[in-house]
Amino acid sequence: MRILRPLLAAAAVLALAACETIPKAPAGPYKAGASQVTLGRDWSDVSVLLAGGLKKVKVLSIDGPILNRLYITDGLAVGESLVKSPSKERPTPKLRAGMNSSERMEFVADSIAAMGYQRVETMKPRPAKFGEQQAVRFDITARTEDGLDVQGTALASEAAGKTAFVLFLAPAEHYFQASLPEVEKVMASARPAG
Amino acid sequence: MFRGRAQAMGAVAATALVAATPALSAPRPPGLKPAVDSVEAGLWDLMDKAEREARQKAELNTDAALNAYVRDVICKVATEYCGDVRLYVMDRPFFNATMAPNGYSEVWSGLLLRCEDESELALVLSHEVTHFSENHSIEAHEADKRRRNATMVVAMGIAVVGTVAAAGSANPQSAQSIMDATSSLIDVVYLASISSYFRFSREHETEADIVGLRRMAAAGYSPQAGGTLWRGLIAETTTSDFKRVREQDTRLGIFDSHPLSPLRAEALDAEAAKLPAPTRVAANRHRAAIRPFLAAWLKDDLRRRDFGQTLHTIDRLSKAKEDLGVLNFYRGEALRQRGKAGDLANAALAYQAATEQADAPPAAWRELGEARRRTGDAAGAKAALATYLSRAPEADDAWMVRETLDALSKGD
Amino acid sequence: MKRIIPIALACLWLAACTTTSTRVANKDGPKPPAGSQVLMLEPDVQLGLLTASGVTDPRADWSKAAKDNLTREIEAQLKTRAHGFKMIDPEGMMQGRTGQLLRLNGAVGQSIILFNYSGLSLPTKGKDFDWTLGEGVRELGAQHGAQYALFVNANGNYASGGRVAATIGMAMLGVSLPMGQQQVLASLVDLKSGKVVWFNVAIAGPNADMREPEGAKSLTASLLKDIPL
Numbered sequence: 001m002r003i004l005r006p007l008l009a010a011a012a013v014l015a016l017a018a019c020e021t022i023p024k025a026p027a028g029p030y031k032a033g034a035s036q037v038t039l040g041r042d043w044s045d046v047s048v049l050l051a052g053g054l055k056k057v058k059v060l061s062i063d064g065p066i067l068n069r070l071y072i073t074d075g076l077a078v079g080e081s082l083v084k085s086p087s088k089e090r091p092t093p094k095l096r097a098g099m100n101s102s103e104r105m106e107f108v109a110d111s112i113a114a115m116g117y118q119r120v121e122t123m124k125p126r127p128a129k130f131g132e133q134q135a136v137r138f139d140i141t142a143r144t145e146d147g148l149d150v151q152g153t154a155l156a157s158e159a160a161g162k163t164a165f166v167l168f169l170a171p172a173e174h175y176f177q178a179s180l181p182e183v184e185k186v187m188a189s190a191r192p193a194g
Numbered sequence: 195m196f197r198g199r200a201q202a203m204g205a206v207a208a209t210a211l212v213a214a215t216p217a218l219s220a221p222r223p224p225g226l227k228p229a230v231d232s233v234e235a236g237l238w239d240l241m242d243k244a245e246r247e248a249r250q251k252a253e254l255n256t257d258a259a260l261n262a263y264v265r266d267v268i269c270k271v272a273t274e275y276c277g278d279v280r281l282y283v284m285d286r287p288f289f290n291a292t293m294a295p296n297g298y299s300e301v302w303s304g305l306l307l308r309c310e311d312e313s314e315l316a317l318v319l320s321h322e323v324t325h326f327s328e329n330h331s332i333e334a335h336e337a338d339k340r341r342r343n344a345t346m347v348v349a350m351g352i353a354v355v356g357t358v359a360a361a362g363s364a365n366p367q368s369a370q371s372i373m374d375a376t377s378s379l380i381d382v383v384y385l386a387s388i389s390s391y392f393r394f395s396r397e398h399e400t401e402a403d404i405v406g407l408r409r410m411a412a413a414g415y416s417p418q419a420g421g422t423l424w425r426g427l428i429a430e431t432t433t434s435d436f437k438r439v440r441e442q443d444t445r446l447g448i449f450d451s452h453p454l455s456p457l458r459a460e461a462l463d464a465e466a467a468k469l470p471a472p473t474r475v476a477a478n479r480h481r482a483a484i485r486p487f488l489a490a491w492l493k494d495d496l497r498r499r500d501f502g503q504t505l506h507t508i509d510r511l512s513k514a515k516e517d518l519g520v521l522n523f524y525r526g527e528a529l530r531q532r533g534k535a536g537d538l539a540n541a542a543l544a545y546q547a548a549t550e551q552a553d554a555p556p557a558a559w560r561e562l563g564e565a566r567r568r569t570g571d572a573a574g575a576k577a578a579l580a581t582y583l584s585r586a587p588e589a590d591d592a593w594m595v596r597e598t599l600d601a602l603s604k605g606d
Numbered sequence: 607m608k609r610i611i612p613i614a615l616a617c618l619w620l621a622a623c624t625t626t627s628t629r630v631a632n633k634d635g636p637k638p639p640a641g642s643q644v645l646m647l648e649p650d651v652q653l654g655l656l657t658a659s660g661v662t663d664p665r666a667d668w669s670k671a672a673k674d675n676l677t678r679e680i681e682a683q684l685k686t687r688a689h690g691f692k693m694i695d696p697e698g699m700m701q702g703r704t705g706q707l708l709r710l711n712g713a714v715g716q717s718i719i720l721f722n723y724s725g726l727s728l729p730t731k732g733k734d735f736d737w738t739l740g741e742g743v744r745e746l747g748a749q750h751g752a753q754y755a756l757f758v759n760a761n762g763n764y765a766s767g768g769r770v771a772a773t774i775g776m777a778m779l780g781v782s783l784p785m786g787q788q789q790v791l792a793s794l795v796d797l798k799s800g801k802v803v804w805f806n807v808a809i810a811g812p813n814a815d816m817r818e819p820e821g822a823k824s825l826t827a828s829l830l831k832d833i834p835l
């Protein structure tokens with residue numbers, strides 16, 4: 001039972017991670033390239049752990065990426081991804097030309113599946129705004145491989161061939177609701193950087 | 195669960211300079227329980243733990259009818275070992291089945307999707323039952339130890355590097371891979387031993403092929419299924435989108451160290467010729483059992499993003515001329531998502547074909563409308579989108595479709 | 607891997623030490639009243655024999671003996687602190703809300719290992735040990751009439767004679783091979799607030815062989831030394 005997975009000495013993780021420093025993303029304006037949001041509290045910028053070197057994808061967290069993660073992207077062009085592909089034979093979803101809102105939802109769902117989540121579903125699409133731009137807002141359910149229920153909510157908006165996303169994922173037990181008010185404010189504040 | 199690591203372990207095996215040939219021993223008695231202080235008991239204990247984890251996985255398919263069907267086929271070929279087997283169907287889009295020495299057995303949806311009939315499923319399960327009945331796992335573990343003794347220094351170095359590589363090649367964003375990165379580095383020995391139990395020698399694979407074929411033929415299944423299925427899998431590999439996959443040998447399972455060569459298919463054909471004709475004719479039982487899951491499993495398959503292989507699988511499933519609404523819809527989905535030149539027009543044709551079938555999902559009309567809109571057929575698009583709204587008036591994306599319809603009307 | 611070896615070797619040379627590394631949420635917080643009920647989930651124990659080649663032979667008999675020894679010792683040592691003790695098998699609890707809470711506990715445990723034991727620090731966590739499962743855990747407490755939940759997990763291997771010889775031989779050639787090592791992880795969750803109030807990682811010293819009753823007693827004493835109960 002993986003209640004607490006067997007872990008030998010923590011020292012071994014050190015070898016993997018010690019060279020990385022996680023910066024703070026303080027409350028206030030936060031920019032991901034041409035996208036800007038206003039953070040209502042301090043977050044940790046865990047992009048160095050999660051974005052896999054994708055320059056246009058920023059990932060913030062409060063309690064670490066297993067317990068909450070907020071993706072904020074610059075405008076992604078055709079051919080770009082939300083998730084770094086681990087190898088040529090394991091591609092992750094790429095944006096295609098001329099996608100509609102339902103395909104942007106599919107792109108987010110497939111990207112979440114590519115992160116290793118299972119049983120990913122999207123629901124309740126609704127019209128929303130990203131600054132002055134038209135956007136689609138929708139909700140997500142998924143599960144970790146170990147069967148922990150995960151909830152999510154996302155905002156996607158396309159303008160002039162560039163698509164920006166804000167995506168929040170957290171365990172349904174406690175963590176999603178605990179940060180939802182902050183995430184709502186972040187999404188409401190999202191706009192193209194001016 | 196062990197995909198990435200299986201590759202790392204492959205790197206270890208490749209360094210093995212000495213491959214000891216294990217002696218084939220007598221089949222195990224049904225209902226076997228090993229002595230508590232034996233290595234085998236340790237292996238069972240480990241597998242009992244893996245089994246408890248499997249029961250809690252998100253991918254576990256708990257559908258009673260599907261489980262009953264697969265279990266029935268296992269029991270027909272496992273005969274005396276039926277009582278030893280505990281089956282778990284996993285919704286994972288890869289061709290894989292395993293049977294651990296404690297009886298814990300997994301059958302993955304990617305395998306069920308790719309078997310054309312019950313005989314093909316019986317063949318794979320029979321192959322796994324043979325690994326089980328002939329104690330191949332424990333022999334594989336002992337062989338692994340002998341091999342590593344011979345190459346200890348090299349293997350130690352590679353095992354660590356290999357695990358780091360596996361942790362790195364797992365998706366870095368995955369919550370699971372973060373967990374695995376924290377545990378697999380440390381659990382290197384533990385995980386290495388688990389995968390070693392499923393890394394069978396060439397002799398074991400040959401034995402599982404041939405003894406397995408006899409076992410399924412004795413249960414009344416068609417022994418020709420062996421050659422057919424093996425060749426089908428090899429053919430699918432050649433349709434992959436990826437050069438490296440096309441050039442790789444096909445493997446029967448994710449742990450397999452020995453390729454599914456055309457020679458193995460020929461050996462099965464030769465053995466099949468010596469075996470009695472089948473007494474079971476139940477071609478449609480397999481399709482009936484997997485029918486409720488076709489849509490979900492094809493959606494999972496698409497998430498592998500190897501559209502060539504998914505399209506090949508859909509073509510094979512379409513040969514029976516059943517489920518053409520669902521199958522054509524997913525053919526359209528694969529083409530739309532691939533998006534190469536000409537794919538959109540072919541996607542429109544596939545969606546169109548889907549809508550002509552009684553089992554077409556409502557989304558087929560929505561996607562048909564979109565594909566027509568993009569290929570310049572505004573009138574056709576409007577008709578299809580309107581049909582979608584009439585068939586799925588409560589759909590939560592209806593407002594999006596109405597927006598598209600409005601835009602099309604303004605464009606007139 | 608390199609960093610484990612000096613630790614393990616240092617530990618061997620110091621002969622009798624079990625090393626522990628504790629995190630406590632509120633060091634000066636009030637102790638719970640006597641008679642508090644502690645719900646312990648059956649510990650997960652996996653032990654094996656590290657053979658000369660580096661392959662571990664899992665040993666069911668060792669795992670079972672260690673699990674029994676640890677459970678018995680933890681119960682005895684908690685009772686000397688005048689608390690009630692109840693052990694349950696998590697296997698039957700994995701459905702519904704309790705299953706989600708137990709899985710969340712696993713996810714929080716992973717996060718603690720990642721950010722409190724790996725040298726990687728999260729600016730939003732600061733210096734405090736501040737982790738929670740949320741107030742949903744009250745359901746678990748109510749179901750079992752308990753105020754705390756204790757999770758224990760042990761894992762490791764013991765070097766065979768051949769392995770020891772190989773390690774010494776390779777060390778002369780300047781190559782380090784890992785020797786056997788065993789560790790126990792434990793966490794204590796307050797079933798009212800959901801907070802993880804205490805977390806400990808113990809690496810067993812040579813006199814703390816959990817396969818033996820005396821060793822398990824010593825290991826448990828080290829493990830629970832500063833548990834806030």
Ligand SMILES: [Zn+2]
Pocket residue numbers: 321325394399402446450
């Ligand atoms: Zn095999």
